[in-house]
Amino acid sequence: MPDGQIGYGSRVRIGVGETPTWTELEFVGDIDMPDEQIDEIEVTHMKSPGRRKQFISGLTDGGEVSIPMNYIPGSATDVLLLGLKASGETVQVEITLTETGTPEIYAGFLKGYARTAPVNDKMMATATFRLSEAIDP
Template sequence: MADGMLGYGTTVRIGRGATPTWTPLALLGDIEMPDEQADEVDVTHMQSPGRRKQFIAGLLDSGELSIPMNYIPGSASDTLCKAIKTSGEQVLVEITLPVPSGETAVPEVFSGFLKGYARTAPINDKMAATATFRLSEAVEP
């Protein structure tokens, strides 16, 4: 058996409202999972050992999540992205990665707003869109 897996089959759903209504985003491309980063807090002082700067971990920044898709004007994904971009509302973004056969997939859920919705219409290639979410917290599914 090979040691590795394809991301083929990954799904993304958007949840809106207090009791979320979930809508899948369709025709997804390659997804890079969020990379949370800890801020660095400088705690250097006049007696820092060895004349070295000292740091401690600060708050976590959940970062951004960009979701590339095939763009179809007026599709459910297009309509949803336009609506949540216009509203500025906080939504849930659920990402479910494929798992080995026999295992149960556990989605990762984040809260954030749609920061950008870029669309392209090239002459001789597929139309594409990228929805970029600014994440503010991880949510237990």
């Protein structure tokens, strides 16, 4: 078996509501998974060893995830994302890598929905979600 894998079959679903109603985003392209970052807190004091700054870990910033996709005006995905952008509602974002992967679920809001319509290429859209927490599936 090869020591690598492609992302083919990966999917993104959006869960809306207290008991989520899930909608799969259509025509999703390359997915960059969220890169959570941990804040650093400086705790340096007058007797810090070796005159070195000292740090401890702080809170985790969930970061953002951008989902590129083929843009189809008026599609179910387009209507959903336009509505989420207008409402500012917190939703669940479920990302499953490959057809057999384990879903990762995050809570967040739709921060941006950029759409392009080039003259001689396919129309594209990117939905950017600002994440606030990871949720156990």
